[in-house]
Amino acid sequence: MRHILGIIIILLFIIGFSLVLTIAGNYILPSQEIRSLAKYYLYLAYNPWHRNFTVMSPEAVTSIVWDFRGLDTVFETAVFYLAIIGSIALGRGILKYSKPEGELGLSLIVKTVTKISAVMIIAVAASIALHGHLTPGGGFQGGATAAVAPLLILIIFSHYYLLEKGVTKDLMLFLRSLGLTGIGIVAIIVYLIALPQGIHAYVLQNQPKPDSSIGLPAYINGQLISGTLWFFNIFEFFAVMAGFTIVFLLITIPERAFKKEGEGEKQ
């Protein structure tokens, strides 16, 4: 009863506040004009007639995230990287632990369903990441989706199953470092290509700029890859997927691995 009264009070407050806002909207109208910066972003996201300014990606969000405001995303990835390093530091000093006897994980039905759905999750995640420059999505979205598959396997098949299949913390750490290194290289790759030719270029440059005539190809064999965006999405996919998987591997380590010899036996 107390709960229902509380909910009714909160809902009445929200509905009343919405009414006040609706009435206020008649007097203070927000501007209907699109801001000039937004206009430029929308105009230049995919515009083959302005090759010196465009990103050549029909996905406006990805072109903002990885090109117009690319530096923000690179630092965001670095912050994510550091957060994972923090959780690895928390999981240090783990003793060796062995697989317990007997059947692990959930029932056979759940395991069979997971075997099918895990493959489908990975497929959807790959399509989200690889089509990030064409349709909504991108590296982070794809990586977060792909990380659901190891999480399901961890819970339904047990921690040891994933380790036996070779998905260890060290491998994921390697993949994640590879992803971040890739992002770093892609960020300066146009500069590295331009350097021997004596042309100057910018960090995080994708397509040619007015005073720098070099850029990555927007099409490969007739397929739109939008220059650096496709590579950024792939490397971000690996960095995020491996990063999340490390956290799940650490979280599901059995408690006895943190206890000293003999102490764990009491449990």
Next chain:
Amino acid sequence: MLTYEEIMLLVTALASLFSVIAVYYAIMEKNLVRAVVFSAIQSTLYAFIYYMLMAPDIVLVYIPVAVGLYPAVILILISKTEKVEKQ
């Protein structure tokens, strides 16, 4: 008759109102497992709102993180501690 736009806004408003109820129960619930389920319901409703507000990029990152990964991590942590919140 309601136009297409009005139906979209109506669904958004209803989803946000129901999400408030879910949040209330998630906070007040003493059983932590049920609280996580309420939190996941709130996340699902938020995913609908993001979709209605035409932000498919956010939906794609919100569904795996807020509906899948986050409740799962919290459930693993709850399984290692106690299932009921004490005063």
